[in-house]
Amino acid sequence: MTAASPVAHDAAGQGAAGGPPVRRLADWSAARLRELADEYGTPLYVLDRDRVVANARRLRTAFPDAEIHYAVKANAVGAVLSALAGAGVGAECASAGEVERALDAGFAGEDVRYTAVNPPAADLDFVVGLGEDLTITVGARDTLDRLAERDWTGRLCVRVNPGVGAGHHAKVTTGAAPKFGVPIDRAAALAREASSRGFDVVGLHAHAGSGILEAFDAHHELARRLGDLTRAVEAGDAAGTGAGRYGGSDGIDLEFVSVGGGFGVPARPEESPLDLDGVAGTTREALGAVDARLAIEPGRYFVADAGVLLTRVNTVKPTPGTTVVGVDAGMGSLLRPALYDAHHEIRSLASDVADRETIGTTVTGPVCETADVLGRDRELPRPTRGDYLAVGTAGAYGYEMASTYNSRPRPAVVALGGETSGSDTDDRGAREDSTGGTARLAVRRETLDDLVRLER
Numbered sequence: 001m002t003a004a005s006p007v008a009h010d011a012a013g014q015g016a017a018g019g020p021p022v023r024r025l026a027d028w029s030a031a032r033l034r035e036l037a038d039e040y041g042t043p044l045y046v047l048d049r050d051r052v053v054a055n056a057r058r059l060r061t062a063f064p065d066a067e068i069h070y071a072v073k074a075n076a077v078g079a080v081l082s083a084l085a086g087a088g089v090g091a092e093c094a095s096a097g098e099v100e101r102a103l104d105a106g107f108a109g110e111d112v113r114y115t116a117v118n119p120p121a122a123d124l125d126f127v128v129g130l131g132e133d134l135t136i137t138v139g140a141r142d143t144l145d146r147l148a149e150r151d152w153t154g155r156l157c158v159r160v161n162p163g164v165g166a167g168h169h170a171k172v173t174t175g176a177a178p179k180f181g182v183p184i185d186r187a188a189a190l191a192r193e194a195s196s197r198g199f200d201v202v203g204l205h206a207h208a209g210s211g212i213l214e215a216f217d218a219h220h221e222l223a224r225r226l227g228d229l230t231r232a233v234e235a236g237d238a239a240g241t242g243a244g245r246y247g248g249s250d251g252i253d254l255e256f257v258s259v260g261g262g263f264g265v266p267a268r269p270e271e272s273p274l275d276l277d278g279v280a281g282t283t284r285e286a287l288g289a290v291d292a293r294l295a296i297e298p299g300r301y302f303v304a305d306a307g308v309l310l311t312r313v314n315t316v317k318p319t320p321g322t323t324v325v326g327v328d329a330g331m332g333s334l335l336r337p338a339l340y341d342a343h344h345e346i347r348s349l350a351s352d353v354a355d356r357e358t359i360g361t362t363v364t365g366p367v368c369e370t371a372d373v374l375g376r377d378r379e380l381p382r383p384t385r386g387d388y389l390a391v392g393t394a395g396a397y398g399y400e401m402a403s404t405y406n407s408r409p410r411p412a413v414v415a416l417g418g419e420t421s422g423s424d425t426d427d428r429g430a431r432e433d434s435t436g437g438t439a440r441l442a443v444r445r446e447t448l449d450d451l452v453r454l455e456r
């Protein structure tokens with residue numbers, strides 16, 4: 001496809017960091033999305049690389065001297081990773097697969113962190129085999145032992161369980177969940193032990209949870225506790241900065257202290273965008289004075305509003321309570337509504353929406369599960385079979401969580417833009433909403449043959 005009408009046309013609110021603070025579903029051009037659906041079929045993820053890079057710029061502006069790593073789990077498609085490699089951020093990876101994809105996309109080993117949560121042996125073998133450039137974050141003493149067994153004593157970060165968490169849903173509220181990190185009152189001792197066993201202890205880390213939009217209290221409390229711990233680890237017993245509380249030690253020179261990700265992106269039109277500058281300021285304040293550099297590792301913030309999911313109406317069924325609108329994307333394409341009750345705006349892309357009456361609908365997928373609902377109680381211009389619908393803020397944890405459940409092939413992904421990607425992060429934000437013209441297939445649609453390809 002050649003350059004055509006702009007895919008998004010929000011001219012308002014171009015901030016110093018480039019672009020509006022959030023791109024709403026209404027900001028995408030219906031005509032262009034229809035063209036893409038016609039050309040590439042549905043269900044189809046559309047990802048705007050320029051918006052991803054603009055979001056990186058926005059984060060950099062709010063956190064000018066912090067280390068920023070992109071949490072790859074939010075969207076590991078190569079078109080996203082290659083847009084961010086070289087854009088002044090590193091990659092935070094949750095598995096060997098993510099590490100490999102990040103390196104393939106052009107991230108340097110020293111910019112990659114592997115956060116080992118209950119790591120399978122194959123993951124450890126793989127990352128250890130890469131040498132000592134990348135940083136491994138451990139959340140258990142066991143993992144330290146397993147790394148030592150593999151003769152690896154490279155750059156190590158200790159993940160702390162801060163005892164507080166936050167998030168848009170209980171299932172993504174991580175901070176206090178025992179699965180994650182070393183209890184904070186044991187973390188200094190583990191860092192000291194790792195250091196004395198020859199590991200290069202470079203950082204401390206905690207993550208409160210995902211999708212935090214308003215209630216930042218827990219996030220600040222996390223930063224405050226991490227600040228105390230960092231001062232204790234940095235200073236050892238001598239400075240009396242809380243070392244006694246967390247277990248005294250000889251001081252360790254830490255490079256960074258990571259307060260994790262979790263920065264929310266509003267899904268509903270009435271929700272305000274995050275005041276990123278405000279959050280940055282209060283995070284620093286809560287952390288207090290530390291020698292280590294502040295680090296953050298957002299995922300969602302980079303990609304959520306850079307993506308939409310396009311789907312087509314298969315079935316329109318009036319029922320007493322609602323009109324059921326059956327579409328070709330369901331929980332296999334976008335799991336978040338079924339898994340987290342997550343809200344995604346849904347918009348009709350029909351060209352004659354102004355002439356249609358608005359009706360109450362329930363938008364459901366094609367999977368044989370009651371949970372397979374993309375949106376309940378949605379007011380839509382009366383849908384008809386063959387219409388395209390767009391599902392908003394679908395760039396994060398969308399394609400990444402797609403599955404072939406019910407033996408339905410996974411959707412295709414088309415990438416837009418890219419002209420402002422890579423190291424080109426100067427003040428060109430205004431272009432992000434006017435250059436989405438160039439589209440290319442980033443991930444082809446799975447086929448029925450793909451579904452059985454691994455069977456023997």
Ligand SMILES: Cc1ncc(COP(=O)(O)O)c(C=O)c1O
Pocket residue numbers: 071073074092115174207209210211212260261262263297298299300301
């Ligand atoms: C350790 C860690 N860091 C960063 C993130 C990114 O979170 P978000 O996408 O909400 O910014 C996650 C998400 O689960 C995580 O587990």
